[in-house]
Amino acid sequence: MDLTGMKNSTLALVDHVVVPLSAVLNAVRELGNEGLGPNDPLIVTQASSLQRLPIEPSSMDMVVSISRSLEIPGNQLLDEISRVLKPSGTILIQISLPTTEHTVKPTSTLESKLLTAGFLEAQVLQMKPFIPSDDDHSFTIKAKKPSWNIGSSFPIKKMTKCLPKVQIDDDLDLIDEDSLLTEEDLKKPQLPPVDDCEVGSTRKACKNCTCGRAEEEEKVQKLGLTVDQLNNPQSACGSCGLGDAFRCGSCPYKGLPPFKLGDKVSLSGNFLVDDI
Missing domain, CATH: 3.40.50.150 (Vaccinia Virus protein VP39)
Structure with a gap:
């Protein structure tokens, strides 16, 4: 039926x-x-x-x-x-x-x-x-019978992660860190100059030179050259920078290593030390 x-x-x-x-x-x-x-x-x-x-x-x-x-x-x-x-x-x-x-x-x-x-x-x-x-x-x-049929579906709520709340006691005495600073702490520090020698058109090594300028001046005095001649060497004949084999007898750069014209002449630390 x-x-x-x-x-x-x-x-x-x-x-x-x-x-x-x-x-x-x-x-x-x-x-x-x-x-x-x-x-x-x-x-x-x-x-x-x-x-x-x-x-x-x-x-x-x-x-x-x-x-x-x-x-x-x-x-x-x-x-x-x-x-x-x-x-x-x-x-x-x-x-x-x-x-x-x-x-x-x-x-x-x-x-x-x-x-x-x-x-x-x-x-x-x-x-x-x-x-x-x-x-x-x-x-x-x-x-x-359950309230749902076989094959039915329903959305699942995603669990949201909550950050733990920080409990602050209003009775606590909080100190402002800025109030602990003095006038001396707020002053801008004076940085030491990189070069402790005199600054000007013509620099000279100071009495207690620690930057190496005194040694450079000593080398210049022994060679009989000026600082400008070492820092910016020039040549009328064009052969001064090639070495002693190409230099004339009156060349001021005689005895110095080869160099490029216009570039500072580089002298080693023991250049003027006598060989024993």
Whole structure:
């Protein structure tokens, strides 16, 4: 029988061959669901024999299962119930067992099966048997389908790292470091000159010369040349800078190493030291 065209909000699954409509209506009313449509509830008998429920996915608000065995509903039927239930839909299971059958905590078995099938908020209810019987004892449990469907997604909020706040005690006496500076500290330091000798058109070595000018002047005096002749040598014949082999007998640069005209003549530190 094809039931895909039905738009029922409540589905009843029973393993009985025949079940009175009042039993299902009582179960729905016990949960406070009075708003049943003209075709509600939809009842499927011998539901345990079905491999697949002929109902559209996510089309039922509530599914009621009434059976006489802990094996019903099985895992396959629970998967089908989850498929046809709408998100946040309710499943209500009542199992009636003979009073002579001693079962240890049947509700724990039902809760485990529901949680394994993906249902949430499983809770045991104290309800009267939907199908009254003098020889049976009933157990009722209710659960909910999650509010999301398989394959649905939702954004995850990214955790923002917050810098730790520095707790400042207003009672602490803070000292301004600038107030510790004196007038002497604020004065601009006087840097020593690079050359400690006199500065002018004609520089002379000072008494305690440490820049090397005194040694240069001593070399100039021994050679009989002026400072300008050493710093900017010139030649009328053009051969003075080539060395003694090209210099005449009266050349003022005789004895000096070769040099380039216009460039300072470089003298080594021991140039005028007598060889022993």
